[in-house]
Amino acid sequence: MPDTANGVGDTLALTKTVAEISRGDHACVVMDSDEQHWEVVAGYVRHGLARREKVVVFDGERSATPVLRRLAEDRLDVDRIVRTGQLTVVPPDAMTWMWSASTEEIVGLVSATVDDALAEGYPGVRLTNEPAAGRSDRSVGRLGEIDRAVDSALRARPATLLCQYERRHWAGSDLIRLGEQHEVDVVAPALYDDGLLRVTRAAPFCTRVAGEIDFSNRDLVRTMIKKELDQALRAPSPSGQVEVHLESLRFADVTSVVQFVQVAAGFPESHHLVLHGAQPAVRRLLDRCGAAFSGQLVLREADPR
Amino acid sequence: MKVETRTVLPRRFAHRAATYRDPTDLLAVALPIVEHALRRDAPVVLIASPDTERLIAEASGAARTTGGFVCLPAPPDGLRRCGQTVAARRAAQLRELTDRAGPIVVLVEHDLRHGPLDEVAWVEAEAATNIAVAGMPVTMTCLYRKPVSAALVTALRRSHPQLLGPDGAVLDNPEHREPAEVLADHPVAALPVLGPPDREFTFTPWQLTDLRTAVAEIAFEAAMGRERAEDFVLAVNEVATNAVEHGYGTGLWQAWTRGHRVVCEVHDGGSLARPLPGLKLPHPARSRGRGIWIARQLCDLLHVWSDPDGTHVRIESARS
Numbered sequence: 001m002p003d004t005a006n007g008v009g010d011t012l013a014l015t016k017t018v019a020e021i022s023r024g025d026h027a028c029v030v031m032d033s034d035e036q037h038w039e040v041v042a043g044y045v046r047h048g049l050a051r052r053e054k055v056v057v058f059d060g061e062r063s064a065t066p067v068l069r070r071l072a073e074d075r076l077d078v079d080r081i082v083r084t085g086q087l088t089v090v091p092p093d094a095m096t097w098m099w100s101a102s103t104e105e106i107v108g109l110v111s112a113t114v115d116d117a118l119a120e121g122y123p124g125v126r127l128t129n130e131p132a133a134g135r136s137d138r139s140v141g142r143l144g145e146i147d148r149a150v151d152s153a154l155r156a157r158p159a160t161l162l163c164q165y166e167r168r169h170w171a172g173s174d175l176i177r178l179g180e181q182h183e184v185d186v187v188a189p190a191l192y193d194d195g196l197l198r199v200t201r202a203a204p205f206c207t208r209v210a211g212e213i214d215f216s217n218r219d220l221v222r223t224m225i226k227k228e229l230d231q232a233l234r235a236p237s238p239s240g241q242v243e244v245h246l247e248s249l250r251f252a253d254v255t256s257v258v259q260f261v262q263v264a265a266g267f268p269e270s271h272h273l274v275l276h277g278a279q280p281a282v283r284r285l286l287d288r289c290g291a292a293f294s295g296q297l298v299l300r301e302a303d304p305r
Numbered sequence: 306m307k308v309e310t311r312t313v314l315p316r317r318f319a320h321r322a323a324t325y326r327d328p329t330d331l332l333a334v335a336l337p338i339v340e341h342a343l344r345r346d347a348p349v350v351l352i353a354s355p356d357t358e359r360l361i362a363e364a365s366g367a368a369r370t371t372g373g374f375v376c377l378p379a380p381p382d383g384l385r386r387c388g389q390t391v392a393a394r395r396a397a398q399l400r401e402l403t404d405r406a407g408p409i410v411v412l413v414e415h416d417l418r419h420g421p422l423d424e425v426a427w428v429e430a431e432a433a434t435n436i437a438v439a440g441m442p443v444t445m446t447c448l449y450r451k452p453v454s455a456a457l458v459t460a461l462r463r464s465h466p467q468l469l470g471p472d473g474a475v476l477d478n479p480e481h482r483e484p485a486e487v488l489a490d491h492p493v494a495a496l497p498v499l500g501p502p503d504r505e506f507t508f509t510p511w512q513l514t515d516l517r518t519a520v521a522e523i524a525f526e527a528a529m530g531r532e533r534a535e536d537f538v539l540a541v542n543e544v545a546t547n548a549v550e551h552g553y554g555t556g557l558w559q560a561w562t563r564g565h566r567v568v569c570e571v572h573d574g575g576s577l578a579r580p581l582p583g584l585k586l587p588h589p590a591r592s593r594g595r596g597i598w599i600a601r602q603l604c605d606l607l608h609v610w611s612d613p614d615g616t617h618v619r620i621e622s623a624r625s
Contacts, residue, residue: 196514212517215546216510251517254543254596262592281535288599290589 060130
């Protein structure tokens with residue numbers, strides 16, 4: 001059986017991005033890092049909200065707080081969507097109960113959640129949970145049984161499921177078996193992800209940097225931006241901009257910020273380095289490192305929510 | 306053709322020393338310097354006791370001039386043994402003034418009875434001043450009260466390129482030495498030991514993120530406020546980065562919380578290429594060497610010293 005990019009081998013599964021998940025899908029994703037987890041779940045929530053669906057996140061061991069933070073970085077009014085109930089975060093107690101409940105009880109809970117959402121007038125509901133760890137009480141067999149039962153109960157209902165698994169907690173063979181339970185594999189490609197820093201492409205010549213840049217990974221910044229510039233210069237219709245979104249950059253050390261400034265200073269006059277949405281601490285450091293005096297560097301505030 | 310006449314003040318740092326016996330003698334030395342500056346509309350910065358500030362201001366009639374006085378506040382008591390931080394702070398204040406007003410004249414009263422520093426930190430402070438203020442259009446005259454103690458004699462003779470003679474004439478000082486040479490003979494002293502730390506762990510480059518998390522936690526415990534806490538985390542990160550980059554790849558972080566004050570120390574086994582790093586504003590074209598300079602601007606105290614065991618840095622900050 002060939003493996004997909006995620007190592008989840010199911011020849012019948014469709015591969016989709018988070019944005020391509022559609023109502024009724026029962027999807028799975030294998031996580032390699034926390035940043036990937038937050039990016040995928042935030043994207044799943046965001047697209048559900050955009051389709052006016054209700055989104056229910058079952059919170060787990062690691063807390064949904066960073067997911068909500070990522071949603072805020074994605075310019076969502078988190079307070080509003082939580083207050084209106086369109087996004088519901090189920091407290092960790094429910095997950096703890098689920099692991100000790102029978103399959104029938106779990107199916108009953110999930111079905112009731114869908115019933116309630118539809119009764120509230122939502123056209124559909126999205127469900128997801130924190131990645132399940134590969135502990136003995138969460139064996140592949142048990143998870144598979146729950147997955148099959150939930151899948152049967154929700155089939156033909158306007159419900160979308162995203163099951164998350166962390167690669168580090170599971171053997172490759174387990175991931176293949178778990179993947180076989182799902183009709184959709186979700187891929188979330190990154191240009192770079194070392195567990196501390198994740199770089200993804202938002203558009204041509206436009207990347208998004210999430211996490212932290214420090215001594216352990218900062219050389220990447222200069223290399224990445226230079227490569228982007230190189231590609232931009234070779235593009236048939238150059239936009240004149242290399243854009244980097246910093247909304248989810250939570251820490252950058254002095255040298256890496258100096259690198260941003262100095263790399264921009266090396267841009268040709270035809271091109272600018274545009275940094276979007278730097279958080280206050282990064283923005284202050286950019287100012288301290290002379291960003292205002294670099295003619296080729298443009299700082300743009302984050303888009304309003 | 307317009308001729309610029311206000312060029313009598315040096316455009317670069319001039320560091321001079323003079324001695325005096327009593328307030329009357331101090332006035333005799335200081336007043337000509339003040340009057341010369343004020344006649345040229347150059348601001349005069351006084352770093353002195355309140356009595357001396359009043360004495361000089363009244364004698365010179367500063368209130369009637371257009372240049373006027375700027376009196377810098379004495380450093381807090383917590384910096385009495387950290388001459389490098391006092392120098393860094395003063396350099397930041399002087400940079401702000403010179404950016405705004407151009408060349409300035411600075412008078413510093415060095416009287417152990419009223420001074421902001423313990424005797425042990427004077428040599429360090431003078432050497433650090435030579436590094437931190439270098440390149441600024443500042444003419445600084447340090448006024449030492451006689452009798453000058455042994456420690457202050459070293460600070461006076463070794464760290465001042467020029468001396469003022471009895472008649473006010475500026476003389477080259479043949480005993481002047483560069484800061485590195487002075488500090489090789491008079492190494493920066495360690496700060497008093499704080500006792501067992503509240504938290505500590507060793508780190509490598511890959512644990513810098515854990516270190517930042519730990520520093521953020523103690524800053525939160527000290528109720529420092531978001532911006533100040535973020536700045537403190539950045540400062541400690543820069544010091545820790547230096548430790549793993551210039552040490553042997555590992556460092557030791559220790560922390561103490563004292564109410565709303567947080568103290569961290571970072572130790573590594575490396576040696577310093579030059580004493581007192583991060584005092585001089587790095588050139589914009591240089592990508593390296595800016596971290597410690599920024600760290601010094603972001604915290605209340607940053608003290609670097611070395612010994613046969615390696616290099617040590619103490620960093621302090623408190624809720625503002």
